[in-house]
């Protein structure tokens with residue numbers, strides 16, 4: 001068991017699978033005081049918790065639809081009541097825009113903005129309020145994407161817009177909460193294992209085409225993103241706030 005998360009209480013949204021689950025597991029392995037796994041997929045989320053506990057970590061599950069303000073309040077309250085505070089919040093829950101046939105579908109625009117942007121806004125609202133109450137240093141990590149930095153021809157414009165909003169909400173949070181020693185940073189993964197909701201980004205032909213432009217020449221692994229999140233969550237990044245940490249094998253460098 002490592003010590004990089006020693007004494008810290010963390011809540012990770014969208015942690016029933018993918019990068020959120022990898023992050024929750026890593027936080028527990030690094031000695032977090034407690035990891036709250038939050039998602040709308042209760043059975044899968046409970047399974048991640050069981051796995052963490054079996055490995056000797058401390059974790060709990062909370063049902064949290066990130067678009068619902070009342071559920072945010074309840075999830076944060078539950079975390080604070082059970083574990084005495086909140087030190088790290090990872091706003092990871094999200095949906096893809098790569099399955100859309102119509103890249104200007106209005107209903108999907110609203111859904112993307114609701115989950116990917118408003119979900120992060122509400123997380124910052126309730127998570128940071130809890131951090132301020134304890135007066136301990138806090139770290140918020142918001143999952144954006146390379147799609148929050150550059151456009152793609154095959155993804156709904158709302159995905160880029162929602163992830164771009166996350167990038168700048170992060171910088172606003174850094175500006176507003178620095179004096180309270182609450183840091184806010186964004187992480188920007190590139191080509192990763194497909195999301196549950198992926199369409200074209202899961203297509204082997206599209207992936208092979210994308211990889212031609214990635215200097216490291218391969219897709220990333222969920223633990224490679226979790227490691228970047230861990231750095232931002234831990235005290236090793238104590239002077240890092242408002243930063244955008246790109247984890248894309250060099251995709252956006254060329």
Ligand SMILES: NC(=O)c1ccc[n+]([C@@H]2O[C@H](COP(=O)([O-])OP(=O)(O)OC[C@H]3O[C@@H](n4cnc5c(N)ncnc54)[C@H](O)[C@@H]3O)[C@@H](O)[C@H]2O)c1
Pocket residue numbers: 013014015016017018019020038039040041064065066067092093094095096115119143144145146188189190191192193194195196197201
């Ligand atoms: N996989 C990629 O290629 C990639 C690349 C860049 C950025 N990202 C971002 O990283 C994050 C994690 O993606 P992933 O690859 O692990 O995807 P994933 O689909 O495996 O995981 C996303 C999780 O979010 C949950 N979720 C969806 N809507 C929710 C809601 N309203 N409330 C609570 N939870 C909800 C899902 O149930 C799921 O468990 C997302 O924000 C995604 O946009 C992914």
